[in-house]
Amino acid sequence: MDSFELNKIMGAVLGACLALLSLNIAAGAIFAAHPPAKPGYEIAVQEQDTRGKPGEAAPAEEPLPVRFASADVGRGENSGKKCAACHTFGKGEPNRVGPNLYGIVGRAKASEAGFNYSAAMKGQKGNWTPEDLDVYLTNPKAMVPGTSMTFAGIPRGKERADLITYLNTRSDKPADLPKQAAAAGAPKAQ
Numbered sequence: 735m736d737s738f739e740l741n742k743i744m745g746a747v748l749g750a751c752l753a754l755l756s757l758n759i760a761a762g763a764i765f766a767a768h769p770p771a772k773p774g775y776e777i778a779v780q781e782q783d784t785r786g787k788p789g790e791a792a793p794a795e796e797p798l799p800v801r802f803a804s805a806d807v808g809r810g811e812n813s814g815k816k817c818a819a820c821h822t823f824g825k826g827e828p829n830r831v832g833p834n835l836y837g838i839v840g841r842a843k844a845s846e847a848g849f850n851y852s853a854a855m856k857g858q859k860g861n862w863t864p865e866d867l868d869v870y871l872t873n874p875k876a877m878v879p880g881t882s883m884t885f886a887g888i889p890r891g892k893e894r895a896d897l898i899t900y901l902n903t904r905s906d907k908p909a910d911l912p913k914q915a916a917a918a919g920a921p922k923a924q
């Protein structure tokens with residue numbers, strides 16, 4: 735192989751390298767990676783918070799007597815398991831973290847003997863009417879700010895009606911719960 739031929743080969747290799755290099759530069763210019771203005775990508779999801787936010791009006795609920803009309807003691811007893819960590823329901827059963835709840839429907843507030851109520855609860859007037867229980871059990875701290883009952887509440891109105899109906903059976907003289915058929919034509923809430 736003479737030096738002329740070698741020169742030709744070297745030239746070809748060099749030319750190829752040059753061509754590759756310029757192709758690379760050109761490609762870089764065309765397909766330059768632009769950093770995104772905002773890192774990550776946005777996912778548009780509408781938050782559906784069924785529990786509602788503080789300060790927001792609760793979703794329209796059927797009146798308590800309408801809920802009582804379709805309430806179920808068995809479902810209420812089941813729901814009462816949420817309370818059983820702190821409360822007993824039977825006659826003469828002891829106070830636990832919370833007071834014994836036998837006869838609570840219609841009982842004077844903060845009146846269970848031997849239970850150390852919070853000042854906030856002692857300041858409540860009157861008896862536990864079904865209506866008051868409905869409000870208290872929705873959000874205890876909202877009705878009785880400073881209550882020592884650390885329970886978030888039961889947001890579903892139907893469940894509260896079931897539970898109060900059950901509580902009412904745990905009594906020497908169950909109250910006559912007001913019942914009213916749903917207004918005709920009214921949309922049936924689940």
Ligand code: HEC
Pocket residue numbers: 813814816817818819820821831832833835838842843844845846850851852853854855856862867871880881882883884885888897
């Ligand atoms: C984490 C424990 C706890 C749970 C769970 C709990 N409670 Fe209570 N409850 C208490 C305490 C403590 C008090 C006393 C509140 C006070 O003095 O402020 C109380 C008070 C009450 C009162 C007022 C009693 C009275 O004699 O005036 C009612 C009614 C009541 N609870 C019902 C319920 C029901 C129904 C449930 C279940 C859905 C429940 N609680 C779940 C701890 C609890």
